[in-house]
Amino acid sequence: MSKYCFGIDLGGTTVKLGLFDLAGNILEKWEIKTRTQDHGSLILPDIAAALKDKMKERKIALEEVAGAGIGVPGPVTEDGTVQMAVNLGWGKFNAEKTFSELTGLKVKVANDANVAALGEMWKGGGEGYSFVTLATLGTGVGGGIILDGKILTGVHGAGAEIGHMHVEEDETEVCGCGGKGCLEQYASATGIARTARKLLETTDKPSVLRNCPEVSAKAVFDAVKAGDELAKEVAEIFGRYLGNAFAVIAAVVDPEIFVIGGGVSKAGEILLTYINKYYQKNAFRGTRDTKFALAKLGNDAGIYGAAKLVL
């Protein structure tokens, strides 16, 4: 009878691994290095060896493991085919099949941002809900949409690529994806800092941010909390783009709750105030009572969600 499962969050430099019981309690977590040489061909064998070592160490038999879930930094289609994962050196292949052959386990593979959303639904900011949209505000903006407890993958594995929603017609700078005017350019940590630098350069307004050696999203929200007017303007711009984007998402998938994660979410409840202001202004009437929450699992969302994939 199965008692355990593994959740694996595969990043470009580190693989995070978690051993869970079937109720979702984490029993142990650890990390290994991601070896990306040889087109990333060592990565899955390395992880398989790590799982086998752990099972040996804890005297866990293969039949006691319900399976292993993996979150991958790239688009993954429903059948576990990774379309591409640039940071791992991977091209297109079925990682589910490969890892299952390596381990003898039931394996599910999905996109890491989607997997994090599943984790936050299971044991984080979206706990108790089954229709959850997660926005991860970090260097970029990632997203995951959970409908009735399941990941919305999309036919190209591009479901919930909310960072690349086109939200600004007049943008002149190019986004990492090659497009212009993507949500990520305004709502990521990088985007918030960019907005702040623009306002600092184009106005004479006094601001504590003028004394910062490096203007970061953290510095902006610290300044907002201290009452800095220019920082508040930056927060309004951030809130307008993200609140409007959530209003649009609500008119498309109509979730129960939006969960905000990633480094920017450390600014806390004040973020929700700015986002919700514009959400209320522009959301379709029927969706205005949708809830907002901060993510709770931090960097562990990936391993939680990956474990949940196989349960």
Next chain:
Amino acid sequence: MSKYCFGIDLGGTTVKLGLFDLAGNILEKWEIKTRTQDHGSLILPDIAAALKDKMKERKIALEEVAGAGIGVPGPVTEDGTVQMAVNLGWGKFNAEKTFSELTGLKVKVANDANVAALGEMWKGGGEGYSFVTLATLGTGVGGGIILDGKILTGVHGAGAEIGHMHVEEDETEVCGCGGKGCLEQYASATGIARTARKLLETTDKPSVLRNCPEVSAKAVFDAVKAGDELAKEVAEIFGRYLGNAFAVIAAVVDPEIFVIGGGVSKAGEILLTYINKYYQKNAFRGTRDTKFALAKLGNDAGIYGAAKLVL
């Protein structure tokens, strides 16, 4: 053994009914009046009587009918609860339960725009696909999103309310929903005519539209086909709003195909040219090969989709 099913499209003035075999061939279609007096309390009994009459006439036994699906003009949650249907005089109640009690049949109830999308997926412009987004461009803009053959309902029944996606920050006129800057204000027949009137009023450009007693979406696209420059400008504005909205939807639900229906779709393939131009410009890289097609079932999409609901 069941051989038949009923598809019912419930509108504010007429109820369209269809008798189908289980392969989706339509055997007969007919209409009855929608009697909206007494808070619409006669509507479901009237439809039940119509189905019983038809079964009697064709000597169809109750056990030969797989079920009856109904599309309703208002938000409907997953369990068949109509939240409200203003045009029918209905408040909140479980129409699925009521109609099942009236007929003894298996019943499924869903929002009419969502049901039309299911119909177009089954036997229309989206045939052969199971991840379909339908945009119905009529007086307003309706939408339906089908994921893996199933309707995306949303927790408030507001899934695929794409007509009320907030797409324009600078709008001053109010949309029917009470919001400002909704997609419907630019991409509906009404919206296209409004854009044309604005351009006619604010410019001196010559245009055949200046001779129209009433500027309609049809007149605009007829003029586009005749090479009218001002009409082409209107079409560009339409294409920009709808193409950008589709690009955003693709970054959220990532469908296989967009299907365009409603009265405006009678303009034909030329619509797709204008929409696709802006879609290609602003869609996330991974979703640029998503297909576009015109709807095929016209006013019958609702009865086809409703029949499919119970199969």
